[in-house]
Amino acid sequence: MGPASRKIPIVAIATATGKAGVGIVRISGEDLKGLANAITNKTLEARTATLVQLHNQEKQLIDTCLAIYFPGPHSFTGEDVLELQCHGGPQLLDLVLQRCLQLGSALDLEIAEPGEFSLRAFLNGKIDLAQAEAIADLIDAQSHAAVMGAARSLQGAFSDEINELVEALTQLRILVESTLDFPEEEIEFLENAHAREQLSDIRERLHCLVSTATQGRILRDGIQLVLVGAPNVGKSSLLNCLAGEEIAIVTAVAGTTRDRVKESITLDGVPIHIIDTAGLRPTEDAVEAIGIERTWASIRAADVVAFIEAPDAQSAELGLQAAVMAALPTGCASLHLCNKADLVVERARRQELGLLHVSAKTGAGIPELKSAILNCVGWQAGQEDVLISRQRHIDCLLRAEAALNKASLFALEGNRALELFAEELRLAQEHLGQITGRLLPDDLLGKIFSQFCIGK
Numbered sequence: 001m002g003p004a005s006r007k008i009p010i011v012a013i014a015t016a017t018g019k020a021g022v023g024i025v026r027i028s029g030e031d032l033k034g035l036a037n038a039i040t041n042k043t044l045e046a047r048t049a050t051l052v053q054l055h056n057q058e059k060q061l062i063d064t065c066l067a068i069y070f071p072g073p074h075s076f077t078g079e080d081v082l083e084l085q086c087h088g089g090p091q092l093l094d095l096v097l098q099r100c101l102q103l104g105s106a107l108d109l110e111i112a113e114p115g116e117f118s119l120r121a122f123l124n125g126k127i128d129l130a131q132a133e134a135i136a137d138l139i140d141a142q143s144h145a146a147v148m149g150a151a152r153s154l155q156g157a158f159s160d161e162i163n164e165l166v167e168a169l170t171q172l173r174i175l176v177e178s179t180l181d182f183p184e185e186e187i188e189f190l191e192n193a194h195a196r197e198q199l200s201d202i203r204e205r206l207h208c209l210v211s212t213a214t215q216g217r218i219l220r221d222g223i224q225l226v227l228v229g230a231p232n233v234g235k236s237s238l239l240n241c242l243a244g245e246e247i248a249i250v251t252a253v254a255g256t257t258r259d260r261v262k263e264s265i266t267l268d269g270v271p272i273h274i275i276d277t278a279g280l281r282p283t284e285d286a287v288e289a290i291g292i293e294r295t296w297a298s299i300r301a302a303d304v305v306a307f308i309e310a311p312d313a314q315s316a317e318l319g320l321q322a323a324v325m326a327a328l329p330t331g332c333a334s335l336h337l338c339n340k341a342d343l344v345v346e347r348a349r350r351q352e353l354g355l356l357h358v359s360a361k362t363g364a365g366i367p368e369l370k371s372a373i374l375n376c377v378g379w380q381a382g383q384e385d386v387l388i389s390r391q392r393h394i395d396c397l398l399r400a401e402a403a404l405n406k407a408s409l410f411a412l413e414g415n416r417a418l419e420l421f422a423e424e425l426r427l428a429q430e431h432l433g434q435i436t437g438r439l440l441p442d443d444l445l446g447k448i449f450s451q452f453c454i455g456k
Contacts, residue, residue, distance in 0.1 A: 010112035020088030032080035044069040078124025115449035129437025130159045137388045145269030149388040158387040169429045176422045216389035222271030226298045229308035231279025234339035237360035239276040306335040333376035396431045403428035
């Protein structure tokens with residue numbers, strides 16, 4: 001799907017697959033008044049819910065439903081939109097969809113591609129790209145805090161922050177580039193226009209926004225926590241303890257876990273995706289070897305790796321820990337745990353080694369472990385104004401921050417480096433513009449919307 005979108009009208013079932021009390025079929029396109037009247041066999045008033053009966057080609061009743069007609073541009077997509085609120089049976093909704101396609105064939109009505117309704121809303125200026133992404137994030141939110149953060153982003157709070165920075169950069173660029181246009185005027189630009197002060201203020205605001213966006217990314221995506229260690233150190237018991245139920249099989253036999261076991265929990269509103277893995281050790285067992293390879297794959301994709309050892313850890317485990325630490329991806333945090341703390345006799349001495357002592361059996365140390373998981377990724381508890389953001393947003397913010405850092409260096413060189421100063425300001429502005437879609441490559445735009453569900 002290209003960013004120019006299709007000009008033909010589109011239709012889709014806008015509610016989730018499965019049985020429900022209500023299901024919605026949505027149509028969007030130009031000049032849909034005639035099609036809306038043909039489908040409902042009534043003349044619909046704008047933005048008024050009307051009880052209608054839908055019939056098939058043989059005049060048989062399909063369903064009695066509510067029809068709402070939204071003339072463009074005062075609709076979600078900016079085009080004419082018809083929504084049919086039917087009973088939520090999958091077969092029934094499919095019949096309604098097929099009937100709409102039959103009656104709309106003269107207009108080349110087609111089934112919408114994923115995200116095409118939101119794409120049309122973006123292209124028609126109803127929402128910007130960050131708001132469009134917030135729609136998908138609101139649907140996919142995994143916690144109450146994530147819902148509230150996505151709702152704020154959808155209302156434009158995140159976009160407003162970006163737009164204010166872009167405007168500040170615009171004003172600064174005007175000052176810089178006007179000086180470049182009139183070099184004969186010997187104006188000490190940086191001092192007279194207070195450019196350094198303006199740049200410093202923009203950098204500070206951007207730095208704060210990076211921090212806020214990082215929190216939003218954690219809230220949206222959660223934390224991938226991988227439990228690793230030698231066999232029989234209590235990884236599966238720890239998973240069960242954190243999850244609060246028996247997710248993984250636990251026995252005294254080393255190597256019981258042969259494949260990854262996944263479970264998600266929520267800590268302080270943050271989704272934690274816990275992965276219990278096969279114990280790392282040399283093995284001749286082909287099945288266990290596959291599980292161990294998957295353990296290493298999980299380590300390479302982790303946000304946090306918790307290396308677990310037993311109280312009687314041997315020197316071989318120290319070498320194993322070094323191998324695990326060497327395999328961590330860039331930016332991955334790590335925790336070092338001593339499980340089965342209820343068996344530790346010389347507890348005080350072992351604490352000097354920097355271990356976090358926990359007991360999956362008694363629950364000792366588990367609250368501290370939960371806090372450590374959040375702390376090691378930089379989560380700041382108690383934030384009520386977090387805005388949901390994506391890694392794409394953070395990458396753009398960091399590139400903009402890097403450009404402004406370079407700009408600050410050129411600013412120190414005075415008028416001699418004004419052209420370089422101006423170029424870095426332009427780059428920073430461009431990176432920020434990509435967040436809201438002002439300056440986004442066409443292929444990336446299509447990729448973003450293709451990840452949406454059909455009907456949005």
